Amino acid sequence: MKFSLLSHPDCFQLPDTTVVNVISPDGEILDTFQNRMSVEGRYGVHSLQLRALHKGRELSVEGSPYAYLYGQNLYTSNDLLAALRELLPQVLDQCVTSPADADVQRWMSGDISLARVDLYVNFPCPEGVTAKRFIRQIARQLIERGVATRTFGNTFVWSPDRGRKYEIVFYAKGPQMRAKRSLKHFPERSRLLREAENIVRVELCLQVEMLRQLGLNNASDWTQETPRKIFGKFMRKLGIVNVTAGSLSNQELVALPSDRLKPVLALHKAGYDLRQIYSPATVQRHLHAFRNLGIDLRCPNQLESEVLPLLKLLSPKRAVRGAPKWMRSNGYAPADCKV
Structure with a gap:
């Protein structure tokens, strides 16, 4: 002070x-x-x-x-x-x-x-x-x-x-x-x-x-x-918000509110850079959609044993x-x- x-x-x-x-x-x-x-x-x-x-x-x-x-x-x-x-x-x-x-x-x-x-x-x-x-x-x-x-x-x-x-x-x-x-x-x-x-x-x-x-x-x-x-x-x-960790599970896919988000999550968890696949406007739209779900896709997918739920x-x-x-x-x- x-x-x-x-x-x-x-x-x-x-x-x-x-x-x-x-x-x-x-x-x-x-x-x-x-x-x-x-x-x-x-x-x-x-x-x-x-x-x-x-x-x-x-x-x-x-x-x-x-x-x-x-x-x-x-x-x-x-x-x-x-x-x-x-x-x-x-x-x-x-x-x-x-x-x-x-x-x-x-x-x-x-x-x-x-x-x-x-x-x-x-x-x-x-x-x-x-x-x-x-x-x-x-x-x-x-x-x-x-x-x-x-x-x-x-x-x-x-x-x-x-x-x-x-x-x-x-x-x-x-x-x-x-x-x-x-x-x-x-x-x-x-x-x-x-x-x-x-x-x-x-x-x-x-x-x-x-x-x-x-x-x-x-x-x-x-x-x-x-x-x-x-x-x-x-x-x-x-x-x-929270980040993703580990391999993709069917439970995660079922929990998504829209089918259009499923390939986005699959690509992210497989380690792909979304910016290399989607246009900048589409990337921002997907980031916003997942942020509303409490998930930050800007952070790379992590090993399941290492991730901590910071939101909590x-x-x-x-x-x-x-x-x-x-x-x-x-x-x-x-x-x-x-x-």
């Missing part, structure tokens, strides 16, 4: 940081910036990055409020404004000077500019399926769409328009947390890692241009229902609903993050 507090010149000044001046040819100081200051969060696991900009008129804050406040971001909350209100006093304590009460009241009411917001949902892996295999299936289907993607380690990134407005990231939460050295300071690290072990996280990263387009570039624009609605909207953009596995009903009681009762997660 990245957000900014705005005020008058010299309102924000950070201690012990390098100052950069923008100077005109005549020697006039046109603008002033302070380099980043890192502020360690609870248990030393996560940090916030603060920077004073534009002669102290703006304080830029980057990092996860929940990770900073609770020492973990496996489980958070839908209440973005409540998290910022809890974080704000600790951020302002880092400044050399105290802002006016009117400014603080304005920020606490939600007048906070949002430059990036990250929303997520955790999905459990089905029994016998690793997070790596789960993500591999997602990548195999989405990579056929012709949209920019990136893959590294146990992470797959869907990046329309090179991520200028938004990205959707799929990654294995367990390996990501195990690799974080600072997590060794978390009081119940082993228990937390067990919670994350078979979790695939789907994270929606909204950039400032998309936030403006959605009318959500100010913290006061968000309610507790906003994250659910926005996440669902962008997941539907992916259009994830990524359904809202399977999402992890909240933090377990032991985390909430010990203050490791927000109290409203309930299962």
Whole structure:
């Protein structure tokens, strides 16, 4: 997450940081910036990055409020404004000077500019399926769409328009947390890692241009229902449906609503490229017909032993609903993050 507090010149000044001046040819100081200051969060696991900009008129804050406040971001909350209100006093304590009460009241009411917001949902892996295999299936289907993607380690990134407005990231939460050295300071690290072990996280990263387009570039624009609605909207953009696997069966042919679709399915499952057989308009018509049946023919037919039913596995009903009681009762997660 990245957000900014705005005020008058010299309102924000950070201690012990390098100052950069923008100077005109005549020697006039046109603008002033302070380099980043890192502020360690609870248990030393996560940090916030603060920077004073534009002669102290703006304080830029980057990092996860929940990770900073609770020492973990496996489980958070839908209440973005409540998290910022809890974080704000600790951020302002880092400044050399105290802002006016009117400014603080304005920020606490939600007048906070949002430059990036990250929303997520955790999905459990089905029994016998690793997070790596789960993500591999997602990548195999989405990579056929012709949209920019990136893959590294146990992470797959869907990046329309090179991520200028938004990205959707799929990654294995367990390996990501195990690799974080600072997590060794978390009081119940082993228990937390067990919670994350078979979790695939789907994270929606909204950039400032998309936030403006959605009318959500100010913290006061968000309610507790906003994250659910926005996440669902962008997941539907992916259009994830099932893919075909194994050899053609009579049962599959009988289930088709039209005889004209039978040769199309037979050719697809035999490994033929439909674009080499049908005209572009006919291919699009067939793709649309099968998509209405919950089948994506853009993805090549797979071995039956490898395919996973993503339409079912990524359904809202399977999402992890909240933090377990032991985390909430010990203050490791927000109290409203309930299962």
